[in-house]
Every structure is written in structure tokens, then in C-alpha cells.
Amino acid sequence: MEFDAVLLPPRRAHSIAQGLWHDRTINDALDACVAACPDKLALTALRVETGELRRFTYRELGDVADRLALGLARLGIGRNDVVAMQLPNWWQFTALYLACSRIGAVLNPLMPIFRERELTFMLNHGEARLLVVPKVFRGFDHEAMARALKPAVPSLQHIVVVDGEGPDAFDTLLAGHDAQRGSDAAGILSRHRPGPDDITQLLYTSGTTGEPKGVMHSANTLMANIIPYAERLGLGQHDVVLMASPMAHQTGFMYGLMMPIMLRASAVLQDTWEPRRVAELVRAEGASFTMASTPFLTDLTKAVRESGQPVPSLKTFLCAGAPIPGPLVEQARSVLGTKIVSAWGMTENGAVTLIRLDDPDELAFSTDGCPLPGVELKVVDSDGKELPAGQVGNLLVRSCSNFGGYLKRPQLNGTDADGWFDTGDRARMDANGYIRISGRSKDVIIRGGENIPVLEVEALLYRHPAVAQVAIVAYADERLGERACAIVVPKPGQQLDFEGMVAFLKEQRIALQYIPERLVVREAMPATPTGKVQKFRLREMLNDGSL
Template sequence: MPMASPEIAAESLTLTVHDRYDGRSISLFRERGWWQGGSAAALLDRWAEATPTRRFVSDGTTELDYATLRERAHGLGASLLRRGVRPGDRVAMQLPNWAEFVIGYLAIARIGAVLVPIMTVYRQVEVAHVLRNSGAVAAITTGEFRGFDHAGMFRALQKEIPALSTLVIARGATQEGELAFDEACDTTTEQAELGPHPDPDLPHLIVYTSGTESTAKGCVHTWNTADFSARGLAHDVFRTRPEDVVFMPSPVAHATGLVVGILVPLTVGAETHLLDVWEPHEGLRRIERYRCTATATATPFVRMALDAARTAEHDLSSMRFWLCAGAPIPEALAIEFDEVFTGGVLMPLYGATEILAATCCHDGDPLDRRAGSDGTPALDGVRITLVGPDGDPVPTGEEGEICYWGPGAVLGYWREPERTAATIDAQGRHHTGDLGRLDDQGYLRVTGRLKDIIIRGGTNISVAEVEGYVSAHPAVAQVAVVAYPDERLGEKACAVVVPRPGERPTLEDLTSFLRGRGIATQKLPEKLLLVDELPMTATGKVQKFVLRDLARGD
């Protein structure tokens, strides 16, 4: 279906669905119930009235029921309004997985401001980019967390960014002119002061990409685009019930954690339990103590949890569903999970900040599908197509760029019309930059990144393919392959390897091993770098741009 022009004025504050979709698409989304309107604040009101004493959020130190959470969110919302925050203004929030994040999000949502979440691992350069690009007028943060002074960083940035006029500090000391989080929440509030619930088609959330490809982009979601994915995941994938407890160790300041850890339980009036620092043994203790039933994390979390389960006895029988994103699920991992989490199931999900949930496996999918694919379209309304360089669909079984069409896509990139126009095509499809194959049953397998192609002497080499070959070497614990420049051939492949303990493989070791397996010569790595760990984003993705600099010797 055609889309409206993606051109967005650089200073536009009125980005709406009409900048992204044509009228026919918008009508279809509403007719089918994919967009149902409402708001996060309306959902909170619903459960605070129906089940006021049911616990909504806990984090190991704080527990809040629905009624108390609403009272505190409304108080904070009123405090922000009194500081000059208005509907449509952006409010940044850099907090760990604490109850205060949930309060802050729902306060911002209630007054019609736009949440700009920032993960706690980001420091001055990344945070300054987000604040400047978003034009945030207020920020909610903490004092010292894991040895870093977040409040101090924001105070320094305030001097560089005058628009950032308000700081709210949670679990930390305030300075003159700043708001203490708890005091701001205790404000007496009248509903009239908070104003009407916000328009579900206006910006609700700007989540910045995690930085696998250098400069982070601000992905603009409305309530409707975020709610589509959250509601669909709650009902069609997790099959969430009010008695469920979602366990969330992934950062709620990023897409997976926010949607699954906050919006999925909010959809049905269930509960969420947050873990601020991932440590697998502590994670298992929390699952047992709070009787957690479902979660979503990057694949490495699963491996660490299973390793921890070998060394300590825990009752993990409550966990029935673990959604796994960011990397394929090896069959051995899925089998081991079924043995450790009795009655539980490990399911793959493919998504991105821009499109949230794209594909996943569902109840009834056999092990070979869960371990051998990234599933089928996650939700009713999502269409996945694979296209070639000419933009035409590729035949079944052939590799192409993964494109998403549906009600869960971003409106665009905040204040970046050129990047928006380069990503959304004339048919309204969002080009993900990821490569994949669809089989004759409609199951997708993500095979790599469009930019993760090494062009060696005119021959395209799939990085994911080479990584798969190298990872089979017994001395290799982890590997990432990137291109480095060559005067004669244009590009060559560099393998960046984390060796297994006690191992120091050489380039000759790897290439001899691969030759012995019949791998084509042009696909062999021609440079090897050994590292202690791969640079990762906070969401578990390898930062390939860092490795390219390393391979070039920058």
C-alpha cells in the first residue's frame, strides 16, 4: 500500500501517522482493531480501579500495587507540569530497572509528554547526542549506580544544553533547583491539572537505536504503534494472564524491556518483576522467589542462566515462556532449556527498535522450527517480504533484505528526514537492513546484515556465513567477522575471535580447519585478531563498527 511522504521538517514537533501512512492504511489498522486508541494512562486507570491492591511492579527493594503506582505517577506528572513540561515535550530518563522507571514512564505518558529512555551503560558522548537530537527539556536519572555518577553527568550536560532545564533525581542527593523523585511523586494532584489523555497517534516514545552502526537514531513510536506490538505479544505470543509475573532483566530503557517488561503486563493487569543488574544466579533466585512465568532476553542470557542452574538447586517450574532475541537458538540450547525449566519453552523472536515484534515462533511449533528459524509473522497485521537490490521480491528460499509492513512500525527517525526516506519505501515497507530467507511454509531465518557483506574482488561474501564456519573451530568461543580494506581486492575478511580458555588459535589454525571442511578459498579469513571480549551494545548486539576500526588498525 502506498504511504504518505516521509519528509519531516527538521524541527517538526507534530510528527503524526499521516507523515507515515496513507488514509487507507490508517483506516485498515483501525477497522481490524490493530490500532485501538486509548493510552498507557488509561490502562493504568483501568487496573487501579479494578484491582487496586494487585502488585504491578517489584524490583527486589520496592513493591507497588496498581493504585499506589497511579497515585505516584500522577504526582510526578503534576510536578513536571509545574516545571514547565508540556504535551509533546521530550523527557529523557536514564534509570536502571527500578520501580521508579515505571512510575516515570507512566507520569510522562499521562501528561502527553514523550519518553526518551536512555540505557544506564551510556555515557556523556552518547547521552549528549540523545539529549541534543531529541531536544529534551527534562531528565529523570539517579545518583551513583555501579560506580558511575549519573547525576553528575547530567549536571555537566545541563551547562552545555540549556534546553535541559529540569533534573529529577531518584535514589540520590539533589542540588539546588533539582527535584527529588520521591518528593515530586508525593505531590497532591487534581485530575484537571493533568489534562486530557494524549492523542494515541502523536509521538509517545522515542527509543534510540543501540549503536551497532555508529550514530544512534531516534525511533518515533506512537501509543498505537507500541500498543499494537505489546497487546499482540501479550495475547497471541505470551498468552499473558492476570496472575502472570513477567521477569525483566533486559533494560526497560530499551525496546524489548519496555514493551515486554512494562506494556505486556500492563495490557492484562498482570505483574512485572525487574532486575537491575543481570547476574545469572541472582536471576534464578528472583524467578524462584517471585514465581516468574515469562521473560524476553538476548540469547546469551539463556546460556548463562542454564550454566548457573547446573551449580545450584532452584524451583524454576513457574517459568513457562522465555522469548529469545538477537541470535539464533541452537538446537542443543532449546533441548537443555526444556530439561532445566520443566514445562517451559524457549521461543525465538526477530524484531528491531523500529518495528518491535516482526516474527517469532508460536505455541505448537516443533523444536526444529524453534531452533532452525526465527518464526513466522509474530502478529496478525504484520507482513514480511524479502526483496533484492532492485526492490522486487526474491523467490522462496533465496536471500533478500527483510522488509516489514504493518501497524507496529515507527513513524520515522526523529529530526532525520533523510534517514527516514532512505528506510521507508513507496509501498510503506520498512527496510530493516537485515538479510533473511523465507521457506515454503513462511518461516523466516535471519542470515545477516545487508551491510555485513564483504565484497572481495567483486564477489559478495556473507559475514554470517563465515562466522558460522569459524565458530565451529574447537578453540573459538565467540567470533565476529568484519571487512577491512585491501588495495587490490577492495575488501578482505578479518575474524575477531574470543578464544576458549587456554587456547590461542592462529590464522593458519583457522584456515587449515576451514580448508579441511571444503570451504571456498575466497571465504577464508585473511586476518585474525584475538580479543578478550567482543564490544557489545547494552541489548547484546556486537558493535561491528568498533571492530571495523580495529581491523583497519584505527
């Protein structure tokens, strides 16, 4: 695979000179942990359904990474090969990324909710050579799906199954490589290690094109975000980071997988969100920090309040993905005794803005924070002219952690010659540099922190024989922030009900979370004189109850 990360070379000299890029990789960080604190607990991973709890010291984690790297090499995986992985927050996720980094392979995390439609596109676009899946997760047979779609992905040579059996089992990949522990093992593990500007992560995100885009990141871009992020939050080697947000999202990957290793701290992973178990883990493991979307904070606060058992070790809960209601901040502070930090970011940059630990609690629900070091922001009008404080406009970011570009789609990179990236979001900035996201120019709904690719779902509904016109818009939800509603104008003489819409979309094999949770049938859409549907009017009508 050739990676067209055209946004990296022009930034290198400046980023190094300013101390924003550190020219280190996750290999350097892991090797330092193994040398300095080999017997420290590095990783604890809980499978909620089975109750299985696995623990690894840094010495053990380094050994597992090396063994997996040798197994990958035996399968012919090498430098710049894409290894796709559709795993929940299991220890195998962390180990596989570290193994790929040993041999210069590029990890492509895929959300476990994805089904044939999303996976076939992403695997083909990224030219994945190997796919790692769970045999079964949350009652779904991922192995059967992977084997069924393999013929449609010519580049895909191997499928490896966690909890599987036989030669394709993950345990087979991990074991049976003692022979390679011989003379050539050291060479395999060191010969093709990536440099800090090589692509190490390929992560797909939904946008206005209606198809996912492959975001390319290097160690320098990822670490340029993680280091100031940890510093602002006062995190260090004595912290225990709990991550129940998916590591196949940038949130879990950067701050649940990479950050603890970079800090020589400890990570605790939970594979499915179950708030009572989260509270138990916080108490049992002494977790001091976690990051998740607003619904997770609501759930954890409720679980702790109902149990009557405090979580005194939890110092900080960083909340992103949706605005935090003021009453929730007050409740969480009272019940959890935890500092609530609001933040905003993107797959392309990681976290961009955070409030500070010494900021008043009010800023957690009235703003989305101020820029991290190495980040510049400006709010501009439609002509690109910078707007004064307090006015809403298009939000641009120039950041040391800006991605390397979209794989095979440099025309969509959205970054000008001066390095300003168009986020596609609208925001206002106050006189102190704190921003508030006010809307999205991108046609994406964020449901509980999960982006719903609106244009793709609309395109599928247009295939339904009863649909003449469709628009999918967000409506407010107290817990998830937003849910999706499909507004449909049927063809003359045709009818469509909610059950029929859901059945049709399930037949298209899209992720269940992408299916709209409401259906409104209308005779016509509000539109401009040129016929363009006015989605803002539909949103207003939904939220004021007139639809």
C-alpha cells in the same frame, strides 16, 4: 518539540478498519487496572546491589504516577516535551513513563551504558527538557556526568537525580505536591493526555548513518505489537512477567513495562543481570514469562543446573537478538522445563516474528519465527523483485506496529509508498513463512543483544595518529553471539597495540561496551578493485582463524 511522524497518518484508516490499531493509550490501561483490580500486585522491583525490594499495587502505582505527573508539571513539563531518562530497571522508570503519559510528555529512555558522547548527541537531537539519572549506578557517577554535560545541551532545563538530595532529588519531584492536589490537580492530570496517535516514546537506535536515529512510536504502534505478541504467547492477567533486560531497550520497555499493565498482570524488574538472583526471583515471585537475549538463557540454564533448584513456574523464555544454538534449546528445556521461543524484531517495529508455542523445539534454533498477525514479510533481490522460498535476499516488513519515522530525518525512514520498510537485514523465508536472518546489510554488530554502532567507533579510531585504515567487524562468540574486532593498518613508522586503542577510545568517552575486544594489525586490507574494504572477507578470516 514538533514530531514529524509522517508514517502514521497514511496508515490510520486502514489500521483502524482492520482492527490492528486499538485507539487506546497506557493511560486507559492503567486506569482500567486501578478500577478493576486496585489491590492486585502490579510491580515488584529488585535492586541487586542493595537487595532493596519495592512493591506496588495498581492503586499505589496509579497514585505514584499522578504525583510524579504533578511534579513534572510544576517544573514546566507539558505536552510534547521530551523527558530523557538514563535509569536501569528501577521502579522509578515505570512510574516516570506513566507520569509522562498523564501530561502528554514524551519519554526518551537512554541506556545506562551511554556516556558523554552518546548522551550529548541524543539530548540535543531530541531537545530534551529534563533528564533523570541515578546518582550512582554500578559504581559510576551519573549525576556528575549529567551536570557536566548540561551546558552543552541548551534545551536541558532540569536534571533530576534518583537517590539524590535537595531540590533536584527524585523524591522531591515525587513528594511535596499536596498543594496541587487541590482544585487544579484533576485538570493537570487530564487536560493534556495524549491521543493514541501522539508520539509517546522516543528511542534511539544505531544504524548505517554512524549516528543514532530517534525512533518515534505512538500508543497505537506500540500496542498493535504488544496485543498479538501476548496472544501468540498465551499471556494474560494471571501471568508474572520477569524483566531483567534493560527497559531502555524496546524489549524491556514494551514487554516488561507496558505489556503487564495492558494485561492486568504483574511485573518483576531486576536492575542488573545476575543469573542466580534471576532464578531466585522466578521461584519467589512465581514468574511465568521472561524475554532476553541468548546469553541470558545460557546463564540462567547454568545457574539453575548448578543450584539444583528448579523453576517450575517459568513457562516460557523468549529469546531474541542472536541465533539460539540447538544444544542450548535442549539443555534449557531439560533444566528449566521451559518452552524456548525464538523471535526477531527491531526498535522500529517491536517483535516481528515468533515461533508458536505448539511448534517443534527444532524451530527455535533453525528459524526466527513467523510473522505476528498484522505483519507481512517479503524477501527481495537488489532490484526489489520478490524471491522464492529458500533464497536469501533483503528483508522487507509491512507492519501495523511500524514506527512513525525517525525524528528530524524523514529521508532515512526507509518505508516506501506502499508501507514496506527496509529492515537492512538479509534473510530467507521457507514455504511456511518462517524466516531465518542470515546477515545484516547494516553495518552493526550485535553483542549480547546490544547494537554496536560500527561506523561511529571507526570514525573515532581514524582520529588516532597511528591509524591509516580501520575496519571493525564481528567475530563469533559462544556466549554473546558476536564480539567486535578492530582491524587496523597503521601509518608508516607508527604502531598501535590493544591497550593503546582502548585507552584512546576511553578518552573519547564512548560506552565501554562499544570498545572492540580484539585488535588485529595488518599491512593491508582485502579490498575491491575500487578500494572498498571487503568486510565479509575479514569476518571469514577472523572466524576461520587466519587472522
